[in-house]
């Protein structure tokens with residue numbers, strides 16, 4: 010008897026074993042990271058530059074969509090971290106290994122991710138938990154890098170270790186891993202990488218301070234979020250960590266983006 014694999018809404022097709030006609034892994038994806046160890050080719054660099062223009066257009070479209078959706082001012086409370094073992098473990102790792110500026114940035118990134126996601130899809134408990142775990146761990150590799158690979162490899166390794174300890178499901182592991190790895194991409198393919206990865210990318214750009222993407226959240230909600238998790242010291246801490254990562258992985262994404270971040274990053 011044939012067994013069909015159930016497709017869980019919001020998770021990447023590759024998590025379900027679906028086949029795609031792909032000749033090379035798309036830049037910034039988990040498959041790309043596994044093959045490249047985070048090092049960019051010349052073609053990758055051209056693709057990042059081209060992606061910048063697409064990202065600006067996408068941000069403008071998403072800002073308009075947010076205003077029309079009527080969900081730009083909804084309360085933050087429904088997106089609070091769920092009390093699950095995996096979220097507690099990810100939060101514990103973050104707070105034990107990262108300073109306050111990056112920890113607060115990670116908490117804000119989770120809210121931005123879920124706030125944006127809610128404008129496009131119903132936020133289920135599984136998506137809520139997956140987004141929180143991904144956001145809490147997405148930058149831990151900057152302060153606790155691994156022996157090889159870029160900062161996102163280190164984040165994925167932590168995620169996998171915690172997932173083994175807490176028997177977290179494969180689809181959530183894949184969805185969160187893809188979100189951690191693709192976060193530092195100009196654009197993320199929602200169909201290929203999943204809703205968590207996509208929302209954490211476009212929401213994360215808003216959190217950093219890029220004006221087009223920032224319009225996805227009402228200014229009053231942004232102010233409330235930044236009162237809960239202040240931006241104090243974030244710009245300075247991030248600049249130092251990005252410079253460290255650029256030295257550690259000179260051909261990597263932060264080596265390439267290092268000069269862009271101070272321009273787009275809000276203090």
Ligand SMILES: [Fe+2]
Pocket residue numbers: 114118147148213
């Ligand atoms: Fe980040």
